[in-house]
Amino acid sequence: MSQEKNNIPSFAKASASKMEKIVSLCKRRGFVYPSSEIYGGMGAIYDYGHYGTLLKNNIRDSWWKEMVQKRMDVVGLDSAIFMHPKTWIASGHVGGFNDPQVDCKKCKSRYRADQLLSEFGVSIDDKTPIEEINKNLDKLRKEKKIKCPNCGSTGLTEAKIFSLMVKSNIGSPTDELSEENAVYLRPETCGGIYLEYKNILDSLHPKLPFGIAQIGKAFRNEIVARQFIFRTREFEQMELQYFLRPEMMKEKYEFWKEERWKWYLEYGISKENLQWYKHEKLAHYALEAYDIEFNFKSLGGFREVEGIHARGDWDLSQHSKFSGVDLTYFDQEKNERFIPHIMETSVGLNRLFLMFLDNAYTEEEVNGEMRTVLKIDKRLSPIKVAILPLSKKEELTGPAKEIWEKLKDNFMVEYDETQSIGKRYRRQDEIGTPYCVTVDFETLNDKAVTVRDRDTMVQERIAIDKLEKYFGEKLK
Numbered sequence: 275m276s277q278e279k280n281n282i283p284s285f286a287k288a289s290a291s292k293m294e295k296i297v298s299l300c301k302r303r304g305f306v307y308p309s310s311e312i313y314g315g316m317g318a319i320y321d322y323g324h325y326g327t328l329l330k331n332n333i334r335d336s337w338w339k340e341m342v343q344k345r346m347d348v349v350g351l352d353s354a355i356f357m358h359p360k361t362w363i364a365s366g367h368v369g370g371f372n373d374p375q376v377d378c379k380k381c382k383s384r385y386r387a388d389q390l391l392s393e394f395g396v397s398i399d400d401k402t403p404i405e406e407i408n409k410n411l412d413k414l415r416k417e418k419k420i421k422c423p424n425c426g427s428t429g430l431t432e433a434k435i436f437s438l439m440v441k442s443n444i445g446s447p448t449d450e451l452s453e454e455n456a457v458y459l460r461p462e463t464c465g466g467i468y469l470e471y472k473n474i475l476d477s478l479h480p481k482l483p484f485g486i487a488q489i490g491k492a493f494r495n496e497i498v499a500r501q502f503i504f505r506t507r508e509f510e511q512m513e514l515q516y517f518l519r520p521e522m523m524k525e526k527y528e529f530w531k532e533e534r535w536k537w538y539l540e541y542g543i544s545k546e547n548l549q550w551y552k553h554e555k556l557a558h559y560a561l562e563a564y565d566i567e568f569n570f571k572s573l574g575g576f577r578e579v580e581g582i583h584a585r586g587d588w589d590l591s592q593h594s595k596f597s598g599v600d601l602t603y604f605d606q607e608k609n610e611r612f613i614p615h616i617m618e619t620s621v622g623l624n625r626l627f628l629m630f631l632d633n634a635y636t637e638e639e640v641n642g643e644m645r646t647v648l649k650i651d652k653r654l655s656p657i658k659v660a661i662l663p664l665s666k667k668e669e670l671t672g673p674a675k676e677i678w679e680k681l682k683d684n685f686m687v688e689y690d691e692t693q694s695i696g697k698r699y700r701r702q703d704e705i706g707t708p709y710c711v712t713v714d715f716e717t718l719n720d721k722a723v724t725v726r727d728r729d730t731m732v733q734e735r736i737a738i739d740k741l742e743k744y745f746g747e748k749l750k
């Protein structure tokens with residue numbers, strides 16, 4: 275749990291046009307839709323369409339590959355979203371995971387007080403008492419300085435504490451839904467890792483240091499305003515909890531910071547667009563906390579994408595205390611029993627999705643016309659190869675479909691025979707397809723096709739029977 279710091283660039287400063295373009299592309303091309311739109315929508319909840327699901331899965335798989343598949347010391351987990359009510363009391367979320375909320379009386383927009391105050395250089399955090407927040411708001415209100423960023427009205431309410439926890443009514447219909455037995459939708463995935471730590475120790479017998487990684491949904495009743503999928507009420511987290519002896523923390527913390535930084539560079543994010551943010555005011559459990567921030571052009575500046583936290587033994591100690599179960603680890607070599615310390619890396623999958631789109635979205639002029647192209651790492655592209663016959667005649671569509679059949683087992687391939695070849699190239703550019711294969715009348719003679727590269731637009735003639743090998747090498 276960590277309340278996000280309030281170095282949030284103002285809505286006014288944000289590059290609205292880039293955000294608008296990304297939102298429009300996402301909806302128009304089937305990446306992301308506002309949820310429940312036919313009923314008027316749900317604030318800060320989104321659905322992922324065909325290309326969006328493919329892109330999200332590719333980001334997820336690349337994280338899993340790096341964090342689990344390529345490591346001997348990390349195992350995976352998929353724990354339930356619902357957990358015992360005591361979980362979130364032990365973790366301090368019940369009663370402690372709050373944001374101060376301010377409403378506009380005129381247009382009913384809702385804001386985080388810390389976000390509004392940061393515009394005026396007033397910095398508050400999750401420990402600032404609500405009275406102090408209101409004193410600051412009052413002063414700015416009297417000076418008529420603070421206004422609703424949406425409608426400009428000065429009629430803003432006092433700040434009140436708003437819990438970010440999403441409560442469910444799961445359980446026996448006769449159960450009284452008191453605070454004590456309320457079941458919440460998890461606000462972070464790591465809770466499930468702490469609860470399964472003992473089962474994993476007893477079944478897989480890992481030796482320290484070792485990690486447990488998990489990807490899954492998390493829910494927070496966020497106060498949000500015009501941030502698209504950057505901050506949503508339902509989102510996915512990818513988290514690693516790395517268990518270690520306390521004296522290993524410094525070395526392993528540095529190791530994981532470096533590993534995670536490299537992952538961004540590996541997937542095409544330039545180091546100029548990344549920076550570290552060191553938390554000076556730490557959450558109650560944290561010994562050290564850094565964020566990786568990305569320069570979101572669509573949001574007007576650097577914003578957090580990932581947190582790397584040295585959590586000490588707080589989590590396991592709390593769950594041991596509240597459950598009454600011994601969560602110590604026995605080190606056979608040192609003949610010593612203790613509660614391991616935890617190093618955590620935590621990143622939002624949907625936030626990475628926006629980061630990659632922001633990074634890849636390019637508009638450029640080609641032969642006097644503008645093209646929109648997603649210059650995204652090929653491994654992340656939703657579609658790898660588009661097969662485009664130059665004519666709708668069976669002569670060409672037949673061999674084109676045969677190529678699709680040949681490639682479909684190994685690559686996500688799309689077949690498209692509609693409209694002009696120029697329009698089809700543009701459509702594929704817009705969704706970031708790295709290669710387009712054109713089947714033309716020449717193909718019937720030379721048994722070869724034209725392969726066009728998304729970024730350079732250079733075209734190459736490749737024999738059909740060499741295509742699988744060609745793409746296998748290009749898309750590694």
Ligand code: GAP
Binds near residue numbers: 276504506618623
């Ligand atoms: N277990 C630690 C933890 O949850 P956090 O800083 O609250 O730490 C980690 O969250 C990451 O999860 C953030 O850096 C962000 O990428 C993502 N995240 C958090 N809240 C989010 C939200 N409402 N919508 C989308 N992503 C979110």
